[in-house]
Amino acid sequence: MNIANAPYHKKVRKRTKIFTVVLVLWTFGIFLRLLQLQVFSHARMSAQVLVQNQAKIDIFPQRGAIHDRKGSILAQSVPSLTVYYTPAAGEPLDLRMKPILKLQPVLELSSKDIERVKTALQNGSSHIPVKRKLELETAEIIKGLGLNGIYTREEAKRLYPQGPLASHVLGSVSVDNKGQGGVEHKFDSILSGKKGKQIVFLDARRREYHFETIEEPQRGGDLVLTIDATIQYIAQKELERAVQEHNADWGTVIVSNPASGEILAMASWPTFDPNSYPPESKEAEPNRAIHHLFDPGSTFKIVTASAALESRWVPMTETFDCSKGSIETAGTPIRDHKNFGVLTFPDVISHSSNVGVIQIGRRVGPKALYQTIKTFQFGTKTGIELPAEAAGKVWPLENWTKRSLDSVSIGYEISVTALQMLQAMNVIANRGILVPPRIVKDIQDVPMTPKRSVSEPRQIISDETARNLVSILEKAVFEGTGQEALAKGYTVAGKTGTTQKFDPALKSYSSSKHIASFVGFVPVENPQLSMIVVLDEPKTDEYYGGQVAAPVFREIAKRVLRYLNIYPDTGSNRTIIAANMGRKNRP
Amino acid sequence: MVRKKLNRKELALGVLASLMIILILTFYLWHITENVRLGYDIGRGENRLQALQKEIKKLETKKAALLSLDRVEKKAREEMKLADPREDQIIYEDSYSRRMP
Numbered sequence: 001m002n003i004a005n006a007p008y009h010k011k012v013r014k015r016t017k018i019f020t021v022v023l024v025l026w027t028f029g030i031f032l033r034l035l036q037l038q039v040f041s042h043a044r045m046s047a048q049v050l051v052q053n054q055a056k057i058d059i060f061p062q063r064g065a066i067h068d069r070k071g072s073i074l075a076q077s078v079p080s081l082t083v084y085y086t087p088a089a090g091e092p093l094d095l096r097m098k099p100i101l102k103l104q105p106v107l108e109l110s111s112k113d114i115e116r117v118k119t120a121l122q123n124g125s126s127h128i129p130v131k132r133k134l135e136l137e138t139a140e141i142i143k144g145l146g147l148n149g150i151y152t153r154e155e156a157k158r159l160y161p162q163g164p165l166a167s168h169v170l171g172s173v174s175v176d177n178k179g180q181g182g183v184e185h186k187f188d189s190i191l192s193g194k195k196g197k198q199i200v201f202l203d204a205r206r207r208e209y210h211f212e213t214i215e216e217p218q219r220g221g222d223l224v225l226t227i228d229a230t231i232q233y234i235a236q237k238e239l240e241r242a243v244q245e246h247n248a249d250w251g252t253v254i255v256s257n258p259a260s261g262e263i264l265a266m267a268s269w270p271t272f273d274p275n276s277y278p279p280e281s282k283e284a285e286p287n288r289a290i291h292h293l294f295d296p297g298s299t300f301k302i303v304t305a306s307a308a309l310e311s312r313w314v315p316m317t318e319t320f321d322c323s324k325g326s327i328e329t330a331g332t333p334i335r336d337h338k339n340f341g342v343l344t345f346p347d348v349i350s351h352s353s354n355v356g357v358i359q360i361g362r363r364v365g366p367k368a369l370y371q372t373i374k375t376f377q378f379g380t381k382t383g384i385e386l387p388a389e390a391a392g393k394v395w396p397l398e399n400w401t402k403r404s405l406d407s408v409s410i411g412y413e414i415s416v417t418a419l420q421m422l423q424a425m426n427v428i429a430n431r432g433i434l435v436p437p438r439i440v441k442d443i444q445d446v447p448m449t450p451k452r453s454v455s456e457p458r459q460i461i462s463d464e465t466a467r468n469l470v471s472i473l474e475k476a477v478f479e480g481t482g483q484e485a486l487a488k489g490y491t492v493a494g495k496t497g498t499t500q501k502f503d504p505a506l507k508s509y510s511s512s513k514h515i516a517s518f519v520g521f522v523p524v525e526n527p528q529l530s531m532i533v534v535l536d537e538p539k540t541d542e543y544y545g546g547q548v549a550a551p552v553f554r555e556i557a558k559r560v561l562r563y564l565n566i567y568p569d570t571g572s573n574r575t576i577i578a579a580n581m582g583r584k585n586r587p
Numbered sequence: 588m589v590r591k592k593l594n595r596k597e598l599a600l601g602v603l604a605s606l607m608i609i610l611i612l613t614f615y616l617w618h619i620t621e622n623v624r625l626g627y628d629i630g631r632g633e634n635r636l637q638a639l640q641k642e643i644k645k646l647e648t649k650k651a652a653l654l655s656l657d658r659v660e661k662k663a664r665e666e667m668k669l670a671d672p673r674e675d676q677i678i679y680e681d682s683y684s685r686r687m688p
Contacts, residue, residue: 073651079641161651233656488674567679 055086055127055200059213061193062156063177064220066170066184068229069262069441073161075170075184075274077177080157081134083107083142085117086127086149086202096121099147100130106141107131127200132175133157160274166232168268168287169225169386169439172277180277181285183223183440186387190443193220224442226262231255234559235265239533242552243269246516246538252288252418253552255560258426258521258530261435261457263384264560290382290389293415294534297499298352298481298545299519300411302469303424305349305357307364307372309465314363316468318345320356327355329406334358337544346472350480352496354410361409369408370397375460376424377434378416383455385440392416411497412509418517422532425519428473429493429527432466433457474524484550485518487557489568493527494520494553496545501537513537518549522557523569529560 037045066075083103087096100117103109109131120128132155139152158173171182179188196217235253243251248269255265268288272279279285286292308314325339336353348356361369373379379394393415395404407413419437427434435457473493476482481496497517500509516538521530533549533556542548593601652658663669 073647076644076648076651078645078648159648159652161648162655163657165656230656233660562677 053202055202056214057127057198057200059196059198059215059217060155060177061195061217062219063158063173063193064191064222064445066191066223066225068166068225068227068232069264070228071224072229074166074225074227074229075158075160077156077158079136079154080132081136081138081152082132082155083130083134083138084127084151084153085130086151087121088149093118093121096149099150102145102147103130103142103150106145107134107138126202158274162229163275164271164273165229165236166225166227166266167272167274168289169227169266170274171387172274174277182287182386183225186385187223187440187443191220191223194218219445222444223440224444226260226264226439226441227266228264230563231560232265232267234563235556236267236269236271238552238556238559239267239269240271242533242535242548246535246540246542246548248535248539248548249537250283250288250292251533251535252292253531253533253556254289254418254422255529255531255556256422256426256437258429258527259435261426261437262441263437263439264529266439287386288534289418290384290386291417293390293392293417294515294536295412295414295499295502296416296421297411297497297515297517298354299421299425299495299497299517299532300414300416301349301352301357301409302428302473302495303372303376303378304361304364304369304409305345305472306376306428306461306465306469307369308345308360309468310372310461311364311368313365313368314345314360316345319343320345320348320353320359322348322353322355325355327358327406329358330401330403332403334406334410346475347480349472349495350476352476352481357410358406361405364409366397366400366405369405370394370400372461373408373414376427378414378420378424382417382419382423382437384419384437389419390417392420411499418532418534421517421519422530425494425521425532426530427460428466428469429521429530430457430466431463431470432459432461434460470524473520477520481544481546482518482520482550484546485520485553485557487522487554487561489570490522490557490561491524491570492520492522492554492557493524494518494550496550498544498546514543516543516545516548518545518553520553522561523566525569528564528566529557531556 063077065073065077068074085100097118100109100114104114107113107130113131117128117130130150136154142150142152156177158177160167160170160172167182169182171184171186172180173184174180177192179185179191184191194217195215196213197215199212199214201212235255239251239253242248251269253265253267254263256263266287266289268286270281270284272281272284309316319342322336322340322343326333326335334354336355340347340351340353340356343351343353343356345360347353348360364372373394379392381389381391383389395413400408404413423434423437426437436455470493473495474491476496477485477492477494482492482494485492485494485496495518497515497519499515499517500511501513501515502508503510503513515534515536517532517534519530519532521527531553533552535548535552538548
């Protein structure tokens with residue numbers, strides 16, 4: 001080392017020391033700051049960062065489709081566009097509203113929509129949906145506007161391509177794709193799948209610059225219904241025609257396959273289009289087939305007859321004097337619609353004589369009748385896979401009055417749903433076997449198919465009783481009150497019902513307000529179809545079940561049997577003409 | 588300092604080793620870029636697949652709407668003037684007459 005340079009080296013060393021100390025202090029300062037940020041204020045700071053820079057949003061999964069039994073689409077979700085707004089923080093409200101006002105004509109935003117966005121901005125929302133369910137093509141138009149803070153995202157839109165077809169069975173969905181009514185509601189958890197989660201990263205001006213999916217959405221399962229779209233269409237059209245022709249308040253039709261319990265059609269009128277849910281009229285919303293309770297009237301006589309035959313209190317050959325045309329019941333006369341004279345047991349039912357059935361009921365007694373009513377599952381939900389099914393009303397035996405036995409025998413003082421009445425008729429069609437009705441055939445594309453509690457078919461009345469009832473009900477259609485239900489070429493069994501409605505104002509049964517119904521099955525020997533038709537308050541001259549409901553049964557049955565290739569089993573059509581339609585080689 | 592003269596064999600080995608390293612590195616780089624390129628291709632393909640699947644769903648729904656029974660019946664009756672057959676126009680084939688489906 002050069003001695004002459006010693007002071008210079010000393011100076012350098014001193015500077016180096018100072019620099020090193022400054023550097024160490026600076027580093028220490030940084031270390032302390034890091035310690036403060038990362039350790040002592042970690043929770044607060046990280047929360048602040050999350051609020052400022054990230055937004056966790058839900059990814060809505062694709063909702064499962066609903067098909068009819070033949071695979072026709074009844075409901076399906078298709079991609080649509082939702083426009084969101086992420087406003088820049090710190091700007092005055094007027095400035096933040098500018099992009100929305102520019103969007104107003106493009107998205108046809110109503111003043112209500114504008115007000116909603118404004119309220120959300122005032123509440124400090126950072127991710128505001130502006131409009132939902134738009135066509136995907138709108139994205140390009142919005143992009144072209146170059147508006148700050150306006151983003152689009154794909155979401156699902158529920159479509160019902162067949163419009164009002166089976167609307168009461170299907171239900172609909174709300175704006176956030178939640179099931180509302182029908183199977184959409186009942187199977188919402190299966191159809192809707194599982195929501196995913198996405199983190200949206202925002203820049204200093206709270207604008208999105210990156211997405212990260214933290215949980216993939218899980219697609220919803222598909223439902224296959226037992227409904228046949230064509231049968232549903234036929235039932236719906238015929239019901240609509242009948243309601244309008246008879247100026248009825250409402251009506252319902254259920255068509256089922258008695259052997260399997262599968263519901264092939266379930267229609268209610270008035271109806272609605274699930275594409276524009278909720279319906280304008282509240283009257284259109286209820287599924288009358290399972291929600292509405294009514295006194296079944298004469299259709300219920302099948303239960304009284306069943307009790308009589310099953311308990312062996314009344315043999316088939318027994319006769320009843322119905323010549324007076326009325327019978328006293330707790331001081332009030334109950335009349336027949338005409339004087340029948342002396343009728344045999346089958347004739348009492350086929351001609352629907354109140355006088356005769358009351359006598360049968362008295363022979364059976366309240367206990368046996370009540371027992372049979374419970375055996376037929378009245379007062380209990382059928383368990384069909386639809387929401388808000390009514391259980392019906394059967395008064396406990398101890399609450400029965402002196403009049404109850406007579407009233408219940410002819411279908412009063414008891415409330416049922418149309419589906420329960422059809423279930424009872426199916427028991428007879430199935431020769432005594434109760435097969436619970438069902439409307440869901442299959443659930444597809446679900447990782448864990450949920451267990452469904454489907455009751456097993458079981459014999460509830462003897463084969464002999466059921467066969468006797470079948471012959472009585474065939475007679476009721478062939479020569480009794482149900483002649484209008486006879487579809488040419490086919491054997492039909494069924495029972496008409498004309499119920500006087502209870503008028504709460506008069507506190508008695510009205511003589512001008514009726515419910516007309518018909519329940520039956522076809523063909524008699526090998527029932528392929530069973531059906532109930534109910535029309536409320538027909539306001540034309542014709543109001544009897546045999547005049548109003550039975551023709552609806554006939555028209556639907558004729559068309560559906562032809563559609564199902566079920567050939568006539570009686571009459572001239574048995575002499576078959578072989579048609580040459582290019583199928584000569586068929587056996 | 589005396590510089591050691593490399594013989595041809597050593598030189599060739601050196602060149603060969605260098606070439607090998609360059610080749611391996613080039614292959615590695617090619618492999619990486621190809622992976623990235625394929626990743627992009629797969630991504631594009633997946634996006635296209637998703638778009639097509641969505642399109643299929645839309646078309647299926649449109650088809651279902653076009654084939655809706657209400658619409659078909661209106662067309663048949665109003666535009667094509669079709670009507671339901673009369674009872675006497677329906678002919679049943681013998682061999683199928685007594686067979687229930």
